[in-house]
Amino acid sequence: MKSNTLTKSQPRLKFQEFIVNNTAQGSACHIFIAQPTPLEEKNFGKLFLLLELTNFQNKADEIFTKIQKSIATNYYCAEEFIIEVAFENALQQTNQLLQNITAAYGDEWFKHFHAIIAIAKDQEVHITSAGKVQGFLIQNDRILDILQQENTHANVNPLKLFSSILSGNIREGDSMFFSTESILDFFSQEKIKRIIQENTTEEAIRNFTEILSQSQTHNFAGIIVKTESEVLSGTNFITGTKETLTDEVQDSMQSLIQKEQTTHELLTPSLWPKIKTNLSSFKEKNNQKYFTPAKQEDKKEEKKQSKQHIPPSMKRALLLIFEGCKKITYWITKGLSILLRSVWSLLQKDKVKRFPAKMVHFPQRTGGILARIILAFQRLSRPRKILLLLSIIFIVLFAQSIMHQGSKREEEKSLLEYETKIDDAAKKIDESKAALLYKNEEGARAFLIEAQTILASIPETISVYQEKVEPKKKEIQTQLNEINHIRNFDNEAQVVADFSSINANLSLGALMVLQDKFLVTDATNGTMYTAKEDENPEIFVENSETQDAIKTMTKNNDVLMGFTQGAALKNIDLEKKTLTDVQVEFSTSEKQASDLNFYGGRLYVLDAEKNQIQKHIKTASGFGKGENWISDTNVDIRDAVSIAIDGAIYVLKKDGTIIKLFAGNKDPEFKQFAMEPKFSEARKITTLEEGKNIYILDGKNRRIVILTKEGQLVGQYISERFTDIRDFAISNDEKILYFLNNVQLYRVSISQ
Template sequence: MLKIEYSKISIQPDKSKTTCQIFVWDLFNSKEQNEELACKVFSLVEIASLPNRKINNLVEEIFGEIKPISSQNFLGKTPENFFENLVQRINYRYVELVGEEEETDSADWPPKINALLLLSIGKNIYFVQSGKIRPFLIYRTKPDGGYKIMDISENASGKENRANNINIFNNIVSGKINIGDYLLLTTESLLDYFSLEKLSNIVSASSPREASRNLKELLAGPANPHTSFGSLVIKLKEEEAKEEQEINSDQKNNLPAPSQHSMEKLLGTVADTEKFLTPSMHMNLGSTFFNFFEKVKTSLDRKENAIKNISQHNAFKIISKISKKTVSAIAILARGFFSALIGIFKFLFIVITNKNGKRKDVIISIPKNLKTKINNIKTKLLSLPRSSQISLAVVVILFSIFLGTTVVAYSRYKNELALKNLNQRIEDIQTQKNLAEASIIYGDQVTAVNSLREAEKLLAEFPKDDPKLNETYNSLNNDIQLLGEKIRNIKRITDLAIIVDFKEENQETKLDKFILSKTGIIALGKESSSIYTYNIKDKKILKKQTDNLAPALACLKDEDTVLLYGVDQKLFEFNSIKNSLKQIEVASESNVDDMTIYNQKLYTVSSEANQVFKHSPTIVGFAKGTPWIKGEVNLENSKSIAVDGTIYVLKNSELLKFANGNKIDLSLTIEPALFAPTKIWTSSESSYLYILEPSSKRIAVFDKQGKLKIQYLFEQLDNPKDFSVLEKEKKIYLLNGTQMLSFDITHL
């Protein structure tokens, strides 16, 4: 059972210079006349005049003719006749009303009317159009493909249909649409704010009701307060019926295949409604005029046949002679070709097999045999009659022309095919880009990401070695990059501030980590023999020799004290104010991958022990760690740990979350996915998780449920190593090689 789903958009500002009205009527058919068909009449009217009672009454009077007719059945009429009668009634009523007003007030009368009237009965539609109301069909190019949009009025008539002083409507257009197709009837004002592709994406992405709501929301901001909008979104749907459920699969397979798309049916009929309003003599004159030219054409054809019969016999004799000479010349060429081909095969056979030891003799005799063959051919050609020589020359010339033409045609065909494929690729990229943009509007992140990936895949196959296509490629690439940044919440960081370069103190230094203390920055590296402290206030660098400490890990213990963990599993305290270093005690039975301080307790993560340990403070350092994680968990390849009351462990591309010793499910939503992150940062005062991935040169920020907030991208850096966050200052500090950098964050 077919169903028509529709929705109206009517925006009529107080200061509007035009008046828009929308009418929808149901048709009630008798049971004998396909009661199950969806039948409605739609009308969209725009009058170029300020809204007033006089204009409203005029529209109501004219299109009110539809209501009494729509409440009746067809009474044995075909849909075409019914619609023609309806149009005729409206035209008559228009003439009556305008004529009455002309007698009393002709200054601004009659008003300019833009109108469209559409009858939908099942898959059949009939419509008449006047002025600047635009009907669009939005249809699928393939069963599972995307949608395309077409202006029906342009393809039906090629020119705008205008109302005149006699009637409103002139031409009727009829045709068929398919289930799932959309019709968009709109005033031209909507096209000032949306491209056709944008309208197609918005309308086809959801139901007519949702499409109308989205269009109204988008128009709420940029729309001109003096502009009115009127639109109808119509969709043909199919509801399941009991009869359809009883059809078995064999019967379905025997059904005829549908046409390629509904546009092949839509523009089937254009009927001139003037025949209902003018005498029949109009058409009789046209018929007489047409018959006159048919007779003239028949007479000319007879004369031409007579001339052909007179000269046919002589022409046949000439053609016969030329054909014989040509066939003879072709036979000579064919004999020579096959003789040469046989000689080549014989030569190759002897050379390859060395039959009877003749390979050397055959190779030596090549120049002599070739010269002999040429002379024989020359002699045969010269011995031919003059006519045969001419025929042979003509054949050679024609063959050369044919060969050249074939090569040129094939080359042109390849170029046209390549151009067609290129245009199709560009169209596919644009389609995926538009689909991604539409998905963003509707909040469909999954479809947006998938469409973006498909567009990027198509762009990767785009020919880049043709200079003529560089501009097109760069434009598409730029558009897709901007769209990707929008979908992936990427912010490019270009204004990085350089705080200090520790290479100024030591050209050979290699740094891996840094800690932000109350007074400065403490930088160190496991391959460095020194610890560097940069005082932010006086901008001086202090250096502390560490001998063979080789600190692999570091974390802040208090405002001025840093804990250092060496490769030999020893723990040290470094005081940045005193520039002093001392070893402290800690009992650890396994290697430590990372460590941090929370609530004065030391937390360490160990892949070797597959555990997180909590160490309580003692007078001389920290006590032996107690296992904190309950149950079985895989902590292999752990990279970093952060604690805010909940414990987060970063391993490979996965982030594990633990509360009260138990693992809690956490999934990070990010595109592209994390591949090789190295550090996580958070605190009990922060609402976010910060993760550094040096390989992709980004810091990703998530809320604590794993939803992506933003990605900070710094492509200009060559060696990002470590980072720290000061949310109160809205800054991130970043170690790149030996440089300390900072940039402002915008997500807070």
């Protein structure tokens, strides 16, 4: 070990304020940043205010002084050391003061009063505001409006003015900026961010005042709160002893607190400090007298926790010893009954009956060491035999006792490890909530998945599983559903049409939403059905003789087309209620296509077998031979199941992956959201040419997923009614979702 110099960096909050008075006719501004004693700052942090009065300037100084004195006195003299409680109590007293001022001066001044009152302790921040003020959090490359309010309190009771508190943590490298409302007339949020991030607090204040001083009509006030690293140095410590510096800092702080208390006693003309000291001493003695067992239990718990970290090699060795002891105990117990019967025989008078028949011949039936041991035992006198047997019994019982204690300790240690895991999971859940405050959904999701993984390693057999683990799992799932925008609409889905009125055993196929009705195909034959909302369905085309059912429907401009299982393209005439063949030169692989679509009068067929999309040009008699549309050789769509077109083509693969293609090439700007839960049975994708979103059916997970056309998540809609979903469609205004489940057609309103 050698002597070194220790340098340690820790974040601290730095405050800098400015007031710019350009005109006597402008608003009156006031800033107060408390300068508490070290003990007060340790317990309560730092209080700061920003106040503005846009009228009644002649009363402003008096009102500001009263508010400052009230909030500072009530906060730093609070009996409660929990800063949230102390802050709330101080605000209640300040609200009472505002009521008194209103009673004295009338309520007209109150309409022109604007304020920010905040507490910062370490990295914890609590803020309340009233009126029109500005508050921003500057984090990394973002600036967030943390107040987000257009407050007017013309009709607000003064007793309830400061009743809402915003709480959170400011991290190292973050900054906060508070100001009067009019500052946004001179600076954009982006410019405010750059000034604060690219300069020290002093330079930032200088930049603000130089520009704001040029105004002739407004007065301004602002506060910058910035986290900066504070370097603490200590010398001549021994390398490897982490406690050295900590003890010195604690001793220094205790000395500082003791000096402050001593000074307070000397300056206070009262006997109360002495009485208080004596009462505290008496209380400590009583605590020691009556609560010593509890303290001993705490020490035992600390000792237990300190011993929980056992090296893996030692754990394996202990486990082997434990298993060996179990086997030894088993064999000793097995022979114990024979030994006990032997003791009983020795106590009998008749020596011939001292041993059972088995024991008499036992040496002759054995050999080697065991036979010699038994013969030696028989030669012992009766008292020695009894003493030996009693000793063996005692040893067995003692070994069992040791094993029981070891097993009990192992259970306690395991339970302690599981409790630690539960605490770790709870911390991850709290971190996810903090990430959501900054609208960081990806970060929150990562924390929740970590917590989920931790809890999954805890067996359901532990005693506290139902009490502590299950509630955490439910909380995680609730938060994940919220982050993943999952919405269950079991109670919102309404039945539009029930096709069981035609035949309860129908097997329906494709769905098409028309202007005033719905068209549905039969999955087993060429029959088609139609329905209107709140009316009984009816047969549209009766064609039960053919097995060539229509498996998908699409539109070519205003012409409705159907693609059959036999690879035939049909023209569906809604007026004549007929199906006619359309000539298309399909290749052999195209006849196995699972989907096709029209765009700009051209037919596009998903030819997954050839890893292509075939484009067919319109001809006089139908559509010509297909041409390879995909030119990007890196695109793989061999497991694709569906396509949607709006100028670009969206290709859906079985695993839910979406490939966006434009002019035959993959669009590099399309970034698909990492879906949770993952797709398990992606079956169909659709979009509208002028729509905002794309829609995907995930059959096994019973959900419809909505993404933007850039790949970002909009929402996930699930329902237990998706037991046998056949097809779905979206209304032209993208506000209603229709889904065909078994023989019923449902509708549900969606919000985006």
